[in-house]
Every structure is written in structure tokens, then in C-alpha cells.
Amino acid sequence: MKRMQLLLLVGIMVFIPALAFASGSSHAETQTALVIQVGIVLFAVKLGGILAQRLKIPTVLGELSAGIVIGPFALGGLALPGFPHGLFGSLAPAMDIPVSPELYGIATIASIILLFVSGLETDLRLFIKYSLAGGLVGLGGVILAFAGGDLFGVLVLGGGFMDPRNLFFGIMSTATSVGITARILSDRKKMDSPEGVTILAAAVFDDVLGIVVLAVVLGIASATSLGGSAGIAWSRVGVIAARAFGIWLGATVIGLVLSKRIAGFLKSFKHASAFSILALGLALVVSGFFEKEGLAMIIGAYVMGLSLSKTDISHIIIEKIHVLYEFFVPIFFAVMGMLVDVRQFASPVVLLGGLAFTALGIVTKLVGCGVPALFAGFNARGALRIGAGMIPRGEVALIIAGIGVSGGILDPGSFGMAIMMTLLTTLIAPFGLTAALRVPGSGTRKPTSGGDSRTIDFDFPSDDVAILVTDTMTHQLQSEGFFVRTMDIENGIALVRKDEISFSMRLEGIRLTAQATDENLPILQAAVFDAVATLNQSFGKLKDDFDPSSIRHEVSHETAPLDKAEAKAI
Amino acid sequence: MKRMQLLLLVGIMVFIPALAFASGSSHAETQTALVIQVGIVLFAVKLGGILAQRLKIPTVLGELSAGIVIGPFALGGLALPGFPHGLFGSLAPAMDIPVSPELYGIATIASIILLFVSGLETDLRLFIKYSLAGGLVGLGGVILAFAGGDLFGVLVLGGGFMDPRNLFFGIMSTATSVGITARILSDRKKMDSPEGVTILAAAVFDDVLGIVVLAVVLGIASATSLGGSAGIAWSRVGVIAARAFGIWLGATVIGLVLSKRIAGFLKSFKHASAFSILALGLALVVSGFFEKEGLAMIIGAYVMGLSLSKTDISHIIIEKIHVLYEFFVPIFFAVMGMLVDVRQFASPVVLLGGLAFTALGIVTKLVGCGVPALFAGFNARGALRIGAGMIPRGEVALIIAGIGVSGGILDPGSFGMAIMMTLLTTLIAPFGLTAALRVPGSGTRKPTSGGDSRTIDFDFPSDDVAILVTDTMTHQLQSEGFFVRTMDIENGIALVRKDEISFSMRLEGIRLTAQATDENLPILQAAVFDAVATLNQSFGKLKDDFDPSSIRHEVSHETAPLDKAEAKAI
Structure with missing residues (x-):
């Protein structure tokens, strides 16, 4: 079936477009191309993701590579x-970027969703509470x-340290992308180790x-590119x-000060999915405003997410826009892959430059994160683990590279080097981190009490039940x-901490897989048990309320509202 | 708070763009405009929808009107x-359509989602089983x-009956849009009356x-427009x-024959949200293929939906892509509103033409649906109700008008008349249907046993619980x-029938509101009770399984998979 699945996927991607022939006006053609492209991309990224999983490399690499493979410089x-x-070939060859503005538009919205969610997930209290080591x-x-990156630019491209390209x-x-690290820590049962937490x-x-x-x-880049590529007064x-x-x-402070009010305003739209979409709408408007002010859209998206992160609706928004995330974000990675002009890698400058940039990217994080860890109670082993965990770059590096190439700051060769660095750091980091975790022994100077974590799986009857239990548990833990x-x-x-x-x-x-050390295992089990018990009780109460034999007398031609008291039960 | 909410909405829409100033390259400008536009549209349609609800007119009218108001021919x-x-003004004045191709692209994807869901909801067994009257x-x-529509075109625009415009x-x-009718029938407790069911x-x-x-x-339109506007051989x-x-x-038959295989292929991706997005991806590709074959994209989307409608994943797909629907579809209605050149209504031809087209649209459905109803066991009262219920036009009329205007077949005046017809039929039908329902007495020749339906409300502790219970109930009823x-x-x-x-x-x-006649009320109550009881039992079982005191011994350094037998319980 698995093989069948891959074959079918490839079949769909190859044959359906081959059957089609041209027609219609240029407007209709643009729209038709968009629709087919989005459809093909959804399948291609899934295929890439599955292949990556089978090769045991991060999914995002599969999605990015799928974009390269089906992109305008390869099969597309x-x-x-x-x-x-070609399917992804440009209709207007004079464009700055090699994908259609319509498809790029979807990717732009995706980048805003990515950073908005990233902001929503940023827990500022955690930031303040565990601030020293982190x-x-x-x-x-x-x-x-x-x-290191700036220096690399100076050495390879020339120009000063203030040159926009550099x-x-x-x-x-x-920007480290911690998602892949989290997955490895989770796989190796090290999420709640001192290294993981740091x-x-x-x-x-x-x-x-x-x-x-x-x-x-x-800000600097836009000023220097306006004032000529060479120099600009330092005071300016x-x-x-x-x-x-x-x-x-200013925006962050205003956002945080107004956060309760914004959340209240959003909640006045009642339905969770309605206000979650409006929250995203707000992020879109704020992002556009930031771009108009000369900053990047993603900064606005992040600030908007951060503003709402400490409100009680942040988890609801993340949950509700999850399907939007799943639809848009892989398209973003694929489009970034499509921007890669594979011919550039024939140039030794790009190939060697990319390798050098990757090496620098690895070393700077290893040293930059590892050395401070030595001063925060970790030994060399722990510092290495932390450094390795901070190596992978991801969506933010890609978005910035995309801004650079579409704004004409980065040439295709520089973009290629940036993509190489993102791909390779994400590919190498898991091996490095896994190896560093395999070295036995504690990573802290003072040995900590806990050993390896233990894992428990909880299997639920359906996806919906699993989500409901996890949400209930999250709310109870937060309270x-x-x-x-x-x-x-x-x-x-998710990491839970107190x-x-x-x-x-x-x-x-x-399936809900939970990990904890021996001491924390009972707390974890109790949390799952409490959530299920709460739901069981809640459904038991509903069952009594809805028992046809007991409510028969309540029915009228009007409505027979039942007990609303339990609306707050969960 | 309500007033506050509206004020804030208006404030956001007016002030944020006013604060911004121009910057960046044309590519960045296009993308920034898209992001701001999508953000503003999400708020504007919500505002329009709320105003419509307050005026007790269909939400879709509010969304469409919001598009007209913020569109390039008005405030935008x-x-x-x-x-x-302007915010929605065209960057390239030479374009065929007055909104940017990027924003139109979002609307195009929305139209595919609309028709894909419409196809998914089409129950072909119902089509076959209750075929005579319906x-x-x-x-x-x-x-x-x-x-009637074709004749209207001939009279107003000239040309023959085969003229593409006509x-x-x-x-x-x-195309009748039955959503508004369903809402009114539900409000008037007539969903399960003979008229409602018909x-x-x-x-x-x-x-x-x-x-x-x-x-x-x-097919004909593309052939005649290729062969000149006037005549074409009838044989051709x-x-x-x-x-x-x-x-x-062919596509429908292939789709239905392969439906199980397609569903199996999709299900092999395991996660419900993953395969639901891929199902949409398939719909997008098939839509593009239909467009390339000279048919409309929405036909492909509908066929794809129809193919999956009788599989066991149709309800899962509808549920999972619901948030995508909520995000995209209102943008579609707003964009259709934006295409309306309000200046056209200054022309008496357009204004009077639009009124005439509306009148014809009303009369043809009243007579065309009402007269057959007289032959299917209904009296004049019932026939009037059925005719009135079939009057509203909606998304399909708008999509076709959009295709016409963007393909250069319809001029802005004709488009204006089409929008007027859609708006007015949707606005008038509810009043007509409500009035026809207010006339007391049975609508059938042989008086039916049931009287008015009764309503019961079931209030659940949270949105998620309500969805879970409704889904469980749906699955149980279907089985x-x-x-x-x-x-x-x-x-x-939803209407439930057996x-x-x-x-x-x-x-x-x-809140789950259910309606039934006296005889069916116990069945309905039992169905809700059964769903809640099943869930209660299921959570009770989970609670026993997850009880920390009983599972302590199962925990190991590896995984302790719990009883998976109940995975099939629901």
C-alpha cells in the first residue's frame, strides 16, 4: 500500500497536467495555473515529507526539496x-522572481501565518522566569x-560590514528553528533534560x-541601498x-498593553473559529503596516502573535488555525525551494561558498551557544548538546532569503548559498545532536537526579477525542x-513546565505520547487521568440531562434550554 | 460591547491604512497590498455579516455588500x-478585472472550495431514492x-439564443442556492415538512x-466566441x-467508480487533516484540468466532491476543511462585490434591466418549481412555498458572472445586472418564503399527520464537545x-432522513438545536442521548485504562501501549 501510495502520487503529478491543453484568456490562464500549481504543490510536499520521514530526515527538508524538484529550474x-x-515556468520572463505573483502571494500569507503562530507560542513569562541560562x-x-554571516558576506561578496547583502x-x-531539535529531543526522550529545557x-x-x-x-539595509551601495554615515x-x-x-509594548483589550474584542465575535480567523486578519493588516514602514511583514506578524500570546485565547487560535497552517505552510517551503536556481550550484563559488557558509553557521552556533552554556552550569558534554540543538535554521532564514531575492538585494547565487545553509544545517544538526545525546553521562556539572525519561502512550478512540483530551489537559495544567x-x-x-x-x-x-522522568511520571499520569475523568464526568452529566425519559416533560413548542451551568465545567 | 465592536472594526479599517506610507519594489508592493487587502477583507466581511444579521437579512448579502463598499469603485x-x-485600486489600470490577480487568485481557490464542498454534500442515494417530486x-x-435568462439576454442585449452572453x-x-432557504425553514421549524424535504x-x-x-x-460559448459572435451551425x-x-x-462516472479507491488512497495518509487537505488538492488539480478542457473549474471541483460524497471520509473532509472554508469563502463573496462597478447603476438600462432580470428570475423559479409541485401531491399553498424556497441564487451565479466578466463575455453593465439579481433574489426570497409559511394550513393535498415541529436545544460545555457529540451522532445515524x-x-x-x-x-x-415533529421527537432525543452515552462510556473506559494506580506496573523504558481495542469503539 505504501509503495502504491507513492506511485499514485507520482502518477497524479505526472499525468494529469500532461493530459491538459491550453485555452482561454490570459486572466483565466493565470488563475488556472495557480489552481493547478497549488494542487500539485500540496501533493508534492506531502510526497517529499513522506520520503523524508522514510529517510529519517526532517520533514521540512523533504518539502523544500520537493519545491526544488518541481520548481521552474527543474521538472516544473x-x-x-x-x-x-512548464507547469511552474514563468508566464512573464521579465519578473524578478521565478514563480507567479499569485503563488508567491499564497507563500507570503503562509510566512505571516508561520511567524504569527511563532509569536503566539512565545511565552514571555517563561522568557522572564528562566532567563539566565537561556x-x-x-x-x-x-x-x-x-x-559570522556578515563576515562571510564581506569575504565572499566584498563590500563593508554595513553592505545590505552582507x-x-x-x-x-x-534565527534558529527549534522545531527539528524539539522532535529529536522528543525522540531521544530528552525534552525535559536540563539541556532540553535550556x-x-x-x-x-x-x-x-x-x-x-x-x-x-x-532599516539599515533600506537606508544604505537608497544612499548608494558603498558608504553611509555611521550616525545616520x-x-x-x-x-x-x-x-x-513601540508596537510590542502597545500590543502587550492592549493585549487583553484586543483579546476581548476578538472574543466578542463568540465563535472560536470566527475570532481566530479575525486574529489572523489583524496579523495580516499589522504585517502590511510594518512592511509599509520599511520593516518586514513577518516582524508585524510576530509582534501581533506575541501580543496575544499571554491571553487566554492564544491556544484556541493556534488550535483553530491549525488547518490553515497545514494548508499554507508547506506551500511556503515548496515555493522557497522553487526559487532555487539549481544551475547556480554548477558554479564553484556558489557550491564552495554555500559549504563555507554552512560550516560557519554550524561553528558560530556551537560556540556562541555552547560557551555561554559552560558558564551556566553545564559541562562540555552538555554545552555540545545545547550548541548542536541550536544549529538548525529554518523558516525565518528562508523568509529573509526570499525577501532578499525578491527585493533585488540577493543575487541567485547568494540565494542558493542561503538555501544550502538552511538545508545542510537542518540536515546535519539532527545527526550531531543525536550523537551528542548518545554520549552517556550527565550534561551538567552537578549531576542531576533524573535519568532518562520514560514514555507512556495514550491511545484514544479518534483524532477528535485525542484533541479534546489534550486541550482539556492543557487548560487544566495552565489553570x-x-x-x-x-x-x-x-x-x-509541547513542553509542560512549572x-x-x-x-x-x-x-x-x-496517540498522545508523554515523556517524563520517574519523579514527574505520576504528575503526568494524573494530568491525563484528570482530563479524561473531567470529560467522563461532563459527559455523564450531559447523559443524565439528555435522558429522553427525564426531559420529555420539558419539551415545548418553544425551546427547552437545558442546564447551562455545566457550560463552565471544563 | 456590540456597538464598541462595530466602532473598533470601522476604526481598524479606516486608520491603519491611513497611517501607512509607500515603500519598496513593485514585487514587495504587490505582496504587501495582498496581505493588507486580505486582512481588511476578513474584517469587512465580518462587519457586513454582523450588520446583515442585525437587519435580519442573509449573511451572504452583508458579505457581498461589504465587498461593494470597500471595493475599487467605492471606498477602496x-x-x-x-x-x-486606493486600498483596492488597481496597480495596473489596463487589467480586465478591477482587483489584483493575487486577490482574485484567493477568490478562485475559494470558489473551488465552495463547489467541492457542495459536491461532497450531494447525497446521490437521496437523489435516487426521493427522485419523483424533487x-x-x-x-x-x-x-x-x-x-427565462436566455430570453432576457436576447431581449435586452440582442443576438440569438445561442449568443454566449445570452x-x-x-x-x-x-442555480438555486438552498442555504438561505434551509436557514429560514430551520427558523420556522419547517425543515422536515413535506415542502422542506421536497x-x-x-x-x-x-x-x-x-x-x-x-x-x-x-462548451457552446467557447465555440461560438471562437467562430464569431453571430451564428454557428446547429449540428456543430x-x-x-x-x-x-x-x-x-465521463469524469463523474470515473469519479464514482474510483471513489472507494480514491478514498482509500487518501486515507493511506492517516491523519484526517492531512488527507482532507490532499482531497482539496485533488479537487484543485481536477478543476484546473476541467478549465484546460474548456469547461469551468467549478465543474471539476463539484465532480471531485461528488465522487467522494458517498465515501466514509466525506464528512471528515467537510469537518476538517471547515476552517479553510471560513477563511476563503467570505473573501470570495467580498471579491465578487468588488467587481461591481457601482457607477453602472446610474444607467437606466442596467438598473431597470437588473430589476427585470430579478423579476424574471423570481417568476421562472416560482412557476418552474411550483407547477411541478402541484403534480406531486402539493396544493397551491405548498407549491407556493416550494417555489419561493427555490428562488434564491447565490455562489454559483456569482462564480459564473465572475467567469463571464473576467473572460470578457459579460460587460460591466451585464455583470451589474447579474449581481443585482443575485442580491435581490436572496433578499426577497426569505420574505416571500416566510410569508408563504405563515399562511396556515397543510401544503399537501392529503393532510399529513405531523403539525409544526418542536425544537429542543442541547447545550454542551464547549465548542469542541458539541462538535464531537454531533459527529458521533452523525456516524451512528449513518450506520x-x-x-x-x-x-x-x-x-x-443538516437534515436527517430515513x-x-x-x-x-x-x-x-x-448549542445543538434539533427539530422534529411529535412522532420523531423520541428518535431524535434517543440519537443525542445515544451519542452522549457512547462518549460517556468511551471516556469511562479511558478513565479506567488511564488510572495511574492501575497502570503504574505497565510503565517501562519503552512504550506501554494501552488497550487499542477501543480505537474502534466510536
Whole structure:
């Protein structure tokens, strides 16, 4: 069946377009191309994702590679009946970017969804509470990676440190994508180890700092590209950087101050899916506003998400827009893959440059995150694990590379190097991290009490039941003062933490896999049990209320509202 | 709070864009405009929908009107700082359509989602089983409405009956949108009356016939527009019509024959949301293929939906892509509103023409559906109710008008008349139907046993619980041989039927409202009770399984899979 499934997928992708022939006006053609492209992309990314899973490499690599393979520089550029320029070939060859603006538009919306969710998941209280180790590790990694990327640009492309192209190499190196690390930690049962917890906290810092750096750099880049490619007065750079930082800070503060009011406004639309979509609408408008102010859209999306992150609707929004995420985000990765001009890799400069950029990206995070970890109670083993966990780059690097190439700042060769770095760091990091985790022994100077975590699987009768139990459990844990942070939305991995207690959850279809050390295992089991018991009680109550023999007398020609008291039961 | 909510909405829509100023390359500008536009549209349609609800008119009118108001010919055309052509003004004035191709692309995907879901909801067994009355009513309405629309075109625009413009007026008149009728029947507790049930069955015929007529007409239209506007040999028209019909029939038969295999293929992707998105991907590809074959995309989307409608995953797909529906579809209605050039209504031809087209649209459905009803056991009162219920046009008329205007077949004046007809029939039908329902007395010749239906509300603790119970109930009813047909996806209205038993359900947030006559009330109550009891039992079993005190011994360093037997319990 598995083989059959892959064959069918390939069959659909190859034959359906081959059957078609051209027709219609240019408008209809554009729209038809968009529809077919989106359909094909949805299948291609799924195929890429499945292949990646089978090769035991991160899904995102499969999705990105699927984009490269079906893109305009590979299969998508081959002429087919009805598609003289290929399925993904450009209709207007003069365009700056090699995919249609309509398809790119979907990818743009996807990038906003990505960063909006990333902001929603950022737990600022966690940021403040576990700030020392995480802050040091995050800050070290961001500073060194930025400096390394910028230096790489200076050495390879020439120009000064303030050259927009070089600054772009700096920010592309900066943002760690912690999703893959979370998946490996979860696989190796290390989510709640001191290393795992520190990586989590560092990732929050990394996100926040990365956005600040991006804001500042974009301000500088737009100023220097306006004022000529060479030089610009340092005082002017300072003003521009301050302005960009000021807009970011102002928006974040306003967002946080107004967060309750915004949440209240959104909640006044009652239905959860309605207000979740409006929250996304707000993120879209704010993103556009940031872009108009010379910052990037994703900064606006992140700020909007961050503003709502500490409200009680943040988890509801994440849950409700999950299907939008699943629809849009793989299209984003595929489109980024499509932008890769594979011919560029024939050039030794691009190929060797990409390898060098990758090496630099690995070393700067290993050192930038590992050394501060040594000062935060970890030994060399632990520092290596933390450093390795912070290596993978992901969506943010891709979005910034996309901004660079579509804005004309990065040439196709530079874009190729950036994609290589993203692909390779994401590919290498899991092996490095796994190897570092395999080395036996504690990663902290003072040996910690817990050993390996244990895993329990809870199988539920259906997806819906599994989601309901997990949501109920999340709400109950939060009301008891636990932090619940989603680490990897695609795989439903979350870390739960309160003081010394921590455990992790991973929801896949009907199965909830939970991990905890021996001490925390009873707390975890009790949490699942409580959620199920609450639901059982709630349904028991409903059953009594809805018993036909007892409610017969209540029925009238009007309505017979039943007990609404239990509406607050969960 | 309500007033506050509206004020804030207006505030957001007015001030945020006013704060922004222009920047960036043309690519970045296009993408920024798209993001801001989508964000604003999401709020505008919500505002329009709320206003419509408050005015007690159908939501879709509010959404369409919101599009007109914020569109390029009204507020959206006013210059703002950063938007010299207005927020929705065209960047390239030479385009055939007044909205950007990127935004139109979102609307195109929305139209495919609409028709895909419509196909998924079409219950072919119901079509076959209750065919006499429904078939007569549906067929009569389609034939007369098509003839009326075509004749209107001939009289107003000139040209022959085979002129593409006139054929377009024919198909725009054809498709009834039964959602609004379902809502009114539900409000008036008449969903399971003989009239309600007949309208439901007729709507299935109307959908299927409407798609067939559309396929044939598009074939003819493309042939005649290629061969000159005036004449074409009738024999050639016959061949073309036969080819279009053949493609539709072939695709439908292939789809139905392969339905189990397609469903099996989709299910092999395991996660419900993953395969639901891939099902939509398949619909997108098939839609593009239909367009390339000279038919409309929506025909492909409908055929794909129809193919999957009788599989066990149709309800899962509808449920999972519901958030995509909620995100995309209102954008579709708004974009259709934006295409309306309000200045056209200054022309008496358009204004009076639109009124005449509306009147014809009303009369043809009243007579075309009402007269056959007289031959199917209804008296004049019942025939009037059925005719009135079949009047509203909706998304299909709009999509076809959109195809006409973007393909250059319809001029802005004709498009204006089509929008007027859609707006007014949707606006008038509810009043007519409500008035016809208010007239006391049975609508059938032989008085039926049941009187008015009774209503029971079931309030659940949360949205998620309400959805879970409704889904469980739906599955249980289907396994007992009931037909469960979703009538109005936005308002979650479904009609349940098996032989002489029928009742309706409406899920709004945490409340499930059910309607049935006295005889059927116990069946309905038992169905809800059974679903809740099943869930209660299921959670009770889970609670026992997950009891920490009993599972302690099962925990190991590996996994301790719990009883999977209950995975099939629901």
C-alpha cells in the first residue's frame, strides 16, 4: 500500500497536467495555473515529507526539496502540452522572481501565518522566569552567528560590514528553528533534560532577538541601498537602527498593553473559529503596516502573535488555525525551494561558498551557544548538546532569503548559498545532536537526579477525542500555573513546565505520547487521568440531562434550554 | 460591547491604512497590498455579516455588500497615503478585472472550495431514492429559469439564443442556492415538512442539472466566441454540447467508480487533516484540468466532491476543511462585490434591466418549481412555498458572472445586472418564503399527520464537545441507514432522513438545536442521548485504562501501549 501510495502520487503529478491543453484568456490562464500549481504543490510536499520521514530526515527538508524538484529550474520548467513554459515556468520572463505573483502571494500569507503562530507560542513569562541560562545561550548564538554571516558576506561578496547583502547574510544566519531539535529531543526522550529545557528557553530569546536584529538590519539595509551601495554615515545608521528598533519596541509594548483589550474584542465575535480567523486578519493588516514602514511583514506578524500570546485565547487560535497552517505552510517551503536556481550550484563559488557558509553557521552556533552554556552550569558534554540543538535554521532564514531575492538585494547565487545553509544545517544538526545525546553521562556539572525519561502512550478512540483530551489537559495544567509551550506545531510537540516539574507531550493522530522522568511520571499520569475523568464526568452529566425519559416533560413548542451551568465545567 | 465592536472594526479599517506610507519594489508592493487587502477583507466581511444579521437579512448579502463598499469603485478606490490608487485600486489600470490577480487568485481557490464542498454534500442515494417530486421540481425550475435568462439576454442585449452572453444570462439564472432557504425553514421549524424535504431533494437535482447545463453552455460559448459572435451551425453546437456533456459524464462516472479507491488512497495518509487537505488538492488539480478542457473549474471541483460524497471520509473532509472554508469563502463573496462597478447603476438600462432580470428570475423559479409541485401531491399553498424556497441564487451565479466578466463575455453593465439579481433574489426570497409559511394550513393535498415541529436545544460545555457529540451522532445515524445531508455549512444545518423519519439539526457554537415533529421527537432525543452515552462510556473506559494506580506496573523504558481495542469503539 505504501509503495502504491507513492506511485499514485507520482502518477497524479505526472499525468494529469500532461493530459491538459491550453485555452482561454490570459486572466483565466493565470488563475488556472495557480489552481493547478497549488494542487500539485500540496501533493508534492506531502510526497517529499513522506520520503523524508522514510529517510529519517526532517520533514521540512523533504518539502523544500520537493519545491526544488518541481520548481521552474527543474521538472516544473519542462514544457508540457498546455504549459509551454512548464507547469511552474514563468508566464512573464521579465519578473524578478521565478514563480507567479499569485503563488508567491499564497507563500507570503503562509510566512505571516508561520511567524504569527511563532509569536503566539512565545511565552514571555517563561522568557522572564528562566532567563539566565537561556538568555546567555540565546544571546551568544545570535551575536556570533550574525557576526559570522556578515563576515562571510564581506569575504565572499566584498563590500563593508554595513553592505545590505552582507547584513542579509548576517540575519539569515541568526534565527534558529527549534522545531527539528524539539522532535529529536522528543525522540531521544530528552525534552525535559536540563539541556532540553535550556534550549527551549534559549529559543525564545533567539526568536525575540532575531526579530529585533531583523528590524534593525532592514532599516539599515533600506537606508544604505537608497544612499548608494558603498558608504553611509555611521550616525545616520544609528538613527535608522534606532527608528526601526523603536517601531518594533513601540508596537510590542502597545500590543502587550492592549493585549487583553484586543483579546476581548476578538472574543466578542463568540465563535472560536470566527475570532481566530479575525486574529489572523489583524496579523495580516499589522504585517502590511510594518512592511509599509520599511520593516518586514513577518516582524508585524510576530509582534501581533506575541501580543496575544499571554491571553487566554492564544491556544484556541493556534488550535483553530491549525488547518490553515497545514494548508499554507508547506506551500511556503515548496515555493522557497522553487526559487532555487539549481544551475547556480554548477558554479564553484556558489557550491564552495554555500559549504563555507554552512560550516560557519554550524561553528558560530556551537560556540556562541555552547560557551555561554559552560558558564551556566553545564559541562562540555552538555554545552555540545545545547550548541548542536541550536544549529538548525529554518523558516525565518528562508523568509529573509526570499525577501532578499525578491527585493533585488540577493543575487541567485547568494540565494542558493542561503538555501544550502538552511538545508545542510537542518540536515546535519539532527545527526550531531543525536550523537551528542548518545554520549552517556550527565550534561551538567552537578549531576542531576533524573535519568532518562520514560514514555507512556495514550491511545484514544479518534483524532477528535485525542484533541479534546489534550486541550482539556492543557487548560487544566495552565489553570494550575503550568507553562505549556508548543515547540513544534506540525508534530504537536509541547513542553509542560512549572518550577522543577517538567514533562513533554506529543500528539499524533489518535496517540498522545508523554515523556517524563520517574519523579514527574505520576504528575503526568494524573494530568491525563484528570482530563479524561473531567470529560467522563461532563459527559455523564450531559447523559443524565439528555435522558429522553427525564426531559420529555420539558419539551415545548418553544425551546427547552437545558442546564447551562455545566457550560463552565471544563 | 456590540456597538464598541462595530466602532473598533470601522476604526481598524479606516486608520491603519491611513497611517501607512509607500515603500519598496513593485514585487514587495504587490505582496504587501495582498496581505493588507486580505486582512481588511476578513474584517469587512465580518462587519457586513454582523450588520446583515442585525437587519435580519442573509449573511451572504452583508458579505457581498461589504465587498461593494470597500471595493475599487467605492471606498477602496479613494487615494490614501501609501495607496495612491486606493486600498483596492488597481496597480495596473489596463487589467480586465478591477482587483489584483493575487486577490482574485484567493477568490478562485475559494470558489473551488465552495463547489467541492457542495459536491461532497450531494447525497446521490437521496437523489435516487426521493427522485419523483424533487426531480420534477428541480428540472422544472432549471429549464424555465434557463429559458427565462436566455430570453432576457436576447431581449435586452440582442443576438440569438445561442449568443454566449445570452447563454450566460441563462446559466446565471439557473442555480438555486438552498442555504438561505434551509436557514429560514430551520427558523420556522419547517425543515422536515413535506415542502422542506421536497426543496432539499429538488436542490440536489438543481445542483446536478445546473452543473450539466453549465458544462454544455461553456462548451457552446467557447465555440461560438471562437467562430464569431453571430451564428454557428446547429449540428456543430450539438457536437460541442455533446463533448462537454461527455466530459462531465465521463469524469463523474470515473469519479464514482474510483471513489472507494480514491478514498482509500487518501486515507493511506492517516491523519484526517492531512488527507482532507490532499482531497482539496485533488479537487484543485481536477478543476484546473476541467478549465484546460474548456469547461469551468467549478465543474471539476463539484465532480471531485461528488465522487467522494458517498465515501466514509466525506464528512471528515467537510469537518476538517471547515476552517479553510471560513477563511476563503467570505473573501470570495467580498471579491465578487468588488467587481461591481457601482457607477453602472446610474444607467437606466442596467438598473431597470437588473430589476427585470430579478423579476424574471423570481417568476421562472416560482412557476418552474411550483407547477411541478402541484403534480406531486402539493396544493397551491405548498407549491407556493416550494417555489419561493427555490428562488434564491447565490455562489454559483456569482462564480459564473465572475467567469463571464473576467473572460470578457459579460460587460460591466451585464455583470451589474447579474449581481443585482443575485442580491435581490436572496433578499426577497426569505420574505416571500416566510410569508408563504405563515399562511396556515397543510401544503399537501392529503393532510399529513405531523403539525409544526418542536425544537429542543442541547447545550454542551464547549465548542469542541458539541462538535464531537454531533459527529458521533452523525456516524451512528449513518450506520443505522439514515441520510445526513448538510444543508448550510456556514450555519451547520443538516437534515436527517430515513424513510418516513426526518428531523433537522443546527449546530451553533456550543448549542445543538434539533427539530422534529411529535412522532420523531423520541428518535431524535434517543440519537443525542445515544451519542452522549457512547462518549460517556468511551471516556469511562479511558478513565479506567488511564488510572495511574492501575497502570503504574505497565510503565517501562519503552512504550506501554494501552488497550487499542477501543480505537474502534466510536
